[in-house]
Amino acid sequence: MLLEISNVTKQFGGLIAVNDVSMEVNEGEIVSVIGPNGAGKTTLFNCVTGVYTPERGKILYKKDGVVRDIVGVPAHKIAYLGISRTFQNIRLFKNMTVLENVLVGRHSKLKSKVWEILLTLPAFIKEEKESVRLARNLLDFVGLLNRESEISVNLPYGLQRKLEIARALASEPKILLLDEPAAGMNPSETEELIRLIKKIREMGVTIILIEHDMSLVMKLSEKIIVLDFGQKIAEGSPVEIRNNPRVIEAYLGKEEAEIA
Known part of the structure; x- marks a missing residue:
């Protein structure tokens, strides 16, 4: 285990954006988090990277053999510990x-x-x-x-x-979180991105990504987590997720599942 998200809940007033979500990421994996818009994916990333502090749950991170709960740790310290990210909307200087x-x-x-x-x-x-x-x-x-x-x-x-x-x-991260890295890309650029992500994993970096491009998700992921209305509704391999009736109903749709 490199990162373990355990029963994390984040709410804004009466809105529960992430509801009791748990998942585990092992070193060297490429894990995708998918789901409809508003499912809580980016909010979950923000909890992991210290932008938000969840109301409940633990986020356990293992570094140099030591496991610590990083809930409440400031974002700059989490980056120093080895968790880095990109954003859905490009934030370059x-x-x-x-x-x-x-x-x-x-x-x-x-x-x-x-x-x-x-x-x-x-x-x-x-x-x-x-x-x-x-x-x-x-x-x-x-x-x-x-x-x-x-x-x-x-x-x-x-x-x-x-x-x-x-x-x-x-920042030499151990974990890289990519928030919709293929958004706005044409097919040629997406194929280049797939090759780049594979190269990053070969460097020893574990990757967690949010992505709507199901072709990319299915090609890259060892494990896929599916969120809907803030809750985890499925977890499994690309084949398992593609054939999961609940995922097809909530997100993929029959045609998209067949394409993926």
Whole structure:
């Protein structure tokens, strides 16, 4: 077990967005969370990453052999512990260059003190050079090294998605959460994304993704969790989910299940 979500409930006033959801993610897995709009998928991600604190439940994370409950831990500390994410709506620093955006993702790993930065001491200079080297390696990994000096907002949409993934990887996560990474992509870009996600898993990163593209979900996932109205209604392999009558009724529909 790398991450265990146990009986997590999150509500906003009278609305229960996530209702008693439990799931387990093992190291090296690709796990997809699917369901209709408003099912609670992004709210669940926000609970895992410290954006929201659930009213009930535990979120257990294992690092270096130690299991801890990260409920209530601030988002920046969760990133430092090794859980990173992208967002459904791209959140790049639009007026920064491609390279600068990735360098921002390194922030949680920097160790230089304020006075070392202000005085431009050798320790800071060394760390800065190493950060640039690692950032360029990540840009090369996602196919953006030749565009490192461009302003990020000028990139085509599909490349902005790749840049956001590179920035999330800059913090050297053990778990990467991808919120609808294929949204707005054409079929060619989606196939590239599938290859990229497989490469990320080969790096030793565990991946949890929210996605509406069922072809991508079925190709990538070892395990699929299905939410509906905040509750988990199914969990299983792609074959099991494709043939689950409750999932077909609530989300896939007969035609979509046959295509998937």
